[in-house]
Amino acid sequence: MNLHEKDKNNESNELLQLVSFKIGNEEFGVDILKVQEINRMMAITKVPSAPSFVEGVINLRGRVIPVIDLRIKMGLPKRESSKNTRIVVVELEGTTVGFIVDEVSEVLRIPKNITEAPPEMVAGIDADYITAVGKLEDRLLILLDLEKVLSLTQSKQLAELEV
């Protein structure tokens, strides 16, 4: 992050409102405005021939929406759902999608100036998804760009790889 940007951040003293959740040992944050709701794990219907990170579809009050397993999308091994497993429903570019996360921790407000551009490699995640890393007092928070996670071109590439 260059000096100029830092100045700007200080001036506006901008606060980021984030929903934070855990996948494996890492903690992630996404823009709260993108999050529509957070649900407990529910019955997921498998979709034939879908890429493996697409866990299936769920019935969200009469709407059929796809659910993506963030673990698999990030290259982590699949895990059985526990009582903490949640489906974070987000609305991105007009489509509603659910993301399976290991657990949802809290809603955070952090000043933008404590975030930094991501290092080259973090937790084995393709750095494209990561917009910034937030330095909290006792831990680090990885800020995710879910649109990138979802980006169709990428998912298509992946789908092709898996076929």
Place this chain on the structure above:
Amino acid sequence: MSDEFNILNDPEMQEIFQSFLVETKEILEQLDLDLVEIEKRPDDVDLLNQIFRSFHTIKGTSGFLGLEKLQKVTHRGEDILNKLRKGEVLLNDEIMDNILKSYDAIKDLVDVIEEKKEEDFDTSEILYELDTLIAKLENKELPVQEVKKSKQTKTTKAKKTKTAKTTKDKKSTVEKSDEAITESEDEIIESVEIPEMNEVSTHAAMSQKEDSNQNSDKKDDKSLQHGKKGENTIRVDVQRLDELLNIVSELVLGRNRLAQINIEAGIQYEGTKISRDLAETTRQIDLMTTELQLAVMKTRMIKIAKVFNRFPRLVRDLSKDLGREVQLIIQGEDTELDKTLIEEINDPLVHLVRNSIDHGIETPEDRKALGKPELGTVTLSAEHEGNNIIISIEDDGKGIDTEAIKEKAIQKGIISADKANELSKQDIFNLIFAPGFSTAKKVTNVSGRGVGMDVVKTNVAKLRGIINIESEVNKGTKIIIKLPLTLAIIQGLLVKVAGETVVVPLNSVIEVVRVPITQIYSVKTNECIKLRESVLPLIDIDEALYGMKINDIQEDWQYVVVVGIAEKRYGLKVNELVGQKEVVIKSLGSYIGNIDGVAGSTIMGDGKVVMILDIAEMVNKIMVHA
């Protein structure tokens, strides 16, 4: 010219332009039928008048919109028709051909206008042809014309003096060039038509008019009736109907959910007032939803006449081109089906009817030799059967020669000679659907390229339809297409495969059989069973869709759902039959997109999402992999 195009592009004119298109197309549709009809009954004055009015209306509106070319072509057509209806000339083949040509040109022109909003269409040729004909008629029939004209004056004199003027006009123009003649003719028609129109709009003046107009022909009464019709219909944008259907689909899902809750509540609170009330309300909602659904679906229904009505002309032209004598019988044209289906079914039917005439009906000489009536018959019919519509095309031609097909298929490398001998009659018939297959000796512009039946198959499969062929040599061929009534809400058969419940669209299902495991044979790597003399390939849904073969459950019996895709039959292996349910197809959304073999998903009464299979795609996928 550019000014005129501006009119069409003017936003304020859009509504008028659109209604012009709709109206003109409606007129053209009717005209298509009428024209074929008039050829059979050339002395039907009412019909001639009706055709004349159709041309006249199009001419009028196109003039208003500044569509010069359209106006000119319709004008010429009108001129010819005017001579016919006044009895100045008699309908012959030449005139008929020209009228049909002008009709074709008008139709093409309207299509071009709709697409490009300008008259980007060359009408010089058709205008020349029509002008030549008109000139010919004028010269030949001049004396007759004089007599007729005075008669015309007599009948209209009582009304207005205007006619006198037009008569004069006409007399003076006789010596002028053809172009000028047609111009003045127009005026006459205009002035004669005006009182007619007045009559339609002013009912009060009607009786008066009739008194003064007693010896005028029946045409005025006719137009009166015609004008009164169609007042209790409104035009609705299809999109609005789609929205409505969408909402109803949601309601159907809600109803299913409610029914499920009712069952659960009934068990938990059995005998209480609240559970009885709930049960009653559920029943009521159920009934009303079903009725609402039917009503909404009905609004989307269009009579198949819309498609069928194009055929008399097609049959006429084809039989003329090919030197056959064919009569077309249309049955059940009032049968209604969903708009989307109407649009898709046209092409397959065109191909099938063409085939019937080209491959089916023999030449008159051949027919005579066979002791058949020289006039061949093609019957196009439609009827309802439960939630399906059955469309059949039947001819009394030479039928399908199974030997010829076998030979051709072997020659084209579609099947091997050994295999050909094992095929059942039905299997051989189905070979005609193979791409590239054609028994026509030479390629004509009618058939022989071998794509037609492939189109039929593809379109019908897309609509989740089934095709059946019945044929007997020298007796004729009957092709039966079975289609679902609608595409959005379907009847589904719920089956269980490897832990997942999936829906098989019921209209693809032919029957469900239970076969002992021992009767499943393996041919190469494929499993199949023998069902009433024919071999039925089996499909493992687990393997096809989920890419895994779970076959650890070894039972003695295997349920097989026999499904039909266009002309083919397959057996789906299922573990359990759950039941039949009305389901609403929901797309999987843009993110997941289209998945081969899955038509969409639906939500069950218990809130669970289940996949709806697209049998045609699923089979395709397997065939590609195999």
